[in-house]
Amino acid sequence: MVLGQYIRYLVVRAFQNIRENKFLTVVTVAVITVSMLLFSSFLLLYFNLANALENWGHDVQVSIYLRDSVSETEARAIMAELETHQEVTASSYVSKEEALESFSRSLSGVAGIIDDLGTNPLPASIELTLRDDLADTAAIEAFVDSIDRQEFEDVDWSQEWVEKFYAFLDLLRWSGIVLAGLLASASVFIISQTIKLGFYARRDEFEILELVGATGLFIRIPFLIEGIVQGLTGAMAAEVLLFVAYRIVHGILDTGLQETLGAISFRFLPSSYLAGIVLGGMGLGLLGSILSVRKVVRVGAD
Amino acid sequence: MIEMFHVYKSYVEGIDVLMDVNLHVSKGEFVFLTGVSGAGKTTLLRLMxxxxxxxxxxxxxxxxxxxxLTSSSIPYLRRNIGVVYQDFKLIRRRSVFDNVALALEVLGTPRAEVQRRVMDVLRSVGLQHKYLQYPPTLSGGEQQRVAIARAIVNDPAILLADEPTGNLDPDMTIEILKLLMDINNRGTTVLVATHDRSIIERLRFRTLVLEKGRIYH
Known part of the structure; x- marks a missing residue:
C-alpha cells in the first residue's frame, strides 16, 4: 500500500519535473536521439554488410586449375575423390574448351586475340562449392592446403577478396564499438549536465524535501525516472527517424542498385536490435541521471 | 524532549559559534530562544x-x-520535527495544497488521507479556501501559515520556528503566535527563535537567551 503510494508520488514528481523543464528535456531528448540515430545507422550498415557477406560466404567457390597433362578421365577421378571431403557440397568439371567458351562470352572484345593465338591457353578446372558454415578464411585456407596435389596448376578461391571483406567488416565492427563508446560517453555527459541544470533550477525544493524528512531515494528516484523516460523517448525517436531514412534509401536501392546487387537485400534492423537500442537509450538516460544525482543531491550528509 | 549537554559548534577551527550549550526542553513546553542576530540561534535550531x-x-x-544516527536515518528523525523559517521556504511553483501535501507524501501516505489531512490543517490555519493558489499570490502572513501547516500536518512531536514573524507586520505576528500557541496546546513541543523582545515580554514563556554562543537561562 505504502510502496504503491511511493511509486505513484515518485512517478508523478518525475513527470512534473519534465513538464516544468520542457526546454532542458527537449535538449536532452534531442541529444539522445542524435547519438542513437548515428549509432543505429551504423548498426544498420553493419548488419546489412554482415548479411551480405554471409550470403556471399554461402557461395564460396574453389577453382582448381589443372595441368594440361591431366586428362579428363584423371580429372574426374580426382573430382570423385574430392567429393568425399565433407567440406565439399558440389563439384563440376570445366574442360579447356568450356573455359575458353565462357571466357570469350564474358569478354567478347578479347575473343579475337585468343583466336589469333591458335592454341587454347586456358586450363581445365574443377569447380568446388564449399559447405555454408565454412565461410571463414582460416577454415577455407586449411581445406585448400589439404587438397593440394601435383596435378594442380593453381588453386584459387578468391582468397584475397574474402579476406579483404572480412578485414573491412572487422574494421567496421571496431569502428562501431569506438563510435558507440564515444557517442555513449558524450550522451551520458550531456544528459548528466542537463539534468544537473534541472537540479539547480530546483535546489529550493531539495532543501524543503529534506526538511520534511524525505529520504535520499525519495529525492533521487524522480530524476532517475526522468533520465529513463528521456532515454526511452530519444531512442524511440531515433528508431522512427532511422526507419524513415531506411524507407527512402530502400526506395532508391529498389529502383537502381538492387538489379546489380542481385540476391542481396537491404533489410531493416530486426526487432531484437531495436529492443537493444531502446534499452541502450534508457541505460544512457539512467546513467546520465545517476551521475548527476550522485554529485548534486547529498541528503543527510554533513 | 530536546536536551543538549556541553555542545560546541564551530564552522572554522578555533571560532566557536556555540560554546558549552546545555539546555533541556520538556515535552509539551513552549520555549523562546532569543539573542541578537549572529548569536547562534539558527545554528542551534539546525543542530536540533x-x-x-x-x-x-x-x-x-x-x-x-x-x-x-546514521545519515540514512536522519530523515526519519526529521519527520518528528516540524520546522518553520522566516523566509517560509515554500515551493513557488507548487500550489498551497501541494506544498503542504509534500510532508505527507514523503511518508507514503495514501492519497485520500493526504487530501483529508491537508484540508484539515489548512482549515486550522484559516487557508482552506486558498488551497489552489500559489505562494507568490499570498501575503507574507498567509505564506507563513502555509509553512506552519506543512510543519504540523504530520503531527510532529516538536515544532521549531526560526524567526517565524521576522517578515511580518504586528497584526500578522500576533496571528502567527496564536497559531503556534494553539499547536502547543494540542501537545506539540514548540521552540521559537526570535530577536523580537516585545513578543517575549508579552507572552511570558520560558526564554533561553543566547549570547555570543552561550546560553543564559
Whole structure:
C-alpha cells in the first residue's frame, strides 16, 4: 500500500519535473536521439554488410586449375575423390574448351586475340562449392592446403577478396564499438549536465524535501525516472527517424542498385536490435541521471 | 524532549559559534530562544533538526543521541520535527495544497488521507479556501501559515520556528503566535527563535537567551 503510494508520488514528481523543464528535456531528448540515430545507422550498415557477406560466404567457390597433362578421365577421378571431403557440397568439371567458351562470352572484345593465338591457353578446372558454415578464411585456407596435389596448376578461391571483406567488416565492427563508446560517453555527459541544470533550477525544493524528512531515494528516484523516460523517448525517436531514412534509401536501392546487387537485400534492423537500442537509450538516460544525482543531491550528509 | 549537554559548534577551527550549550526542553513546553542576530540561534535550531552536527557534546532529541544516527536515518528523525523559517521556504511553483501535501507524501501516505489531512490543517490555519493558489499570490502572513501547516500536518512531536514573524507586520505576528500557541496546546513541543523582545515580554514563556554562543537561562 505504502510502496504503491511511493511509486505513484515518485512517478508523478518525475513527470512534473519534465513538464516544468520542457526546454532542458527537449535538449536532452534531442541529444539522445542524435547519438542513437548515428549509432543505429551504423548498426544498420553493419548488419546489412554482415548479411551480405554471409550470403556471399554461402557461395564460396574453389577453382582448381589443372595441368594440361591431366586428362579428363584423371580429372574426374580426382573430382570423385574430392567429393568425399565433407567440406565439399558440389563439384563440376570445366574442360579447356568450356573455359575458353565462357571466357570469350564474358569478354567478347578479347575473343579475337585468343583466336589469333591458335592454341587454347586456358586450363581445365574443377569447380568446388564449399559447405555454408565454412565461410571463414582460416577454415577455407586449411581445406585448400589439404587438397593440394601435383596435378594442380593453381588453386584459387578468391582468397584475397574474402579476406579483404572480412578485414573491412572487422574494421567496421571496431569502428562501431569506438563510435558507440564515444557517442555513449558524450550522451551520458550531456544528459548528466542537463539534468544537473534541472537540479539547480530546483535546489529550493531539495532543501524543503529534506526538511520534511524525505529520504535520499525519495529525492533521487524522480530524476532517475526522468533520465529513463528521456532515454526511452530519444531512442524511440531515433528508431522512427532511422526507419524513415531506411524507407527512402530502400526506395532508391529498389529502383537502381538492387538489379546489380542481385540476391542481396537491404533489410531493416530486426526487432531484437531495436529492443537493444531502446534499452541502450534508457541505460544512457539512467546513467546520465545517476551521475548527476550522485554529485548534486547529498541528503543527510554533513 | 530536546536536551543538549556541553555542545560546541564551530564552522572554522578555533571560532566557536556555540560554546558549552546545555539546555533541556520538556515535552509539551513552549520555549523562546532569543539573542541578537549572529548569536547562534539558527545554528542551534539546525543542530536540533540534524541539518548540522555538533562539533562536540551531546544532542538528544526524544532521548535519541543524534550523533549516533546514521545519515540514512536522519530523515526519519526529521519527520518528528516540524520546522518553520522566516523566509517560509515554500515551493513557488507548487500550489498551497501541494506544498503542504509534500510532508505527507514523503511518508507514503495514501492519497485520500493526504487530501483529508491537508484540508484539515489548512482549515486550522484559516487557508482552506486558498488551497489552489500559489505562494507568490499570498501575503507574507498567509505564506507563513502555509509553512506552519506543512510543519504540523504530520503531527510532529516538536515544532521549531526560526524567526517565524521576522517578515511580518504586528497584526500578522500576533496571528502567527496564536497559531503556534494553539499547536502547543494540542501537545506539540514548540521552540521559537526570535530577536523580537516585545513578543517575549508579552507572552511570558520560558526564554533561553543566547549570547555570543552561550546560553543564559
Amino acid at each position: 533538526n540534524c541539518t548540522e552536527r555538533a562539533t562536540s557534546g551531546q544532542v538528544l532529541i526524544r532521548r535519541r543521541n543524534v550523533a549516533r
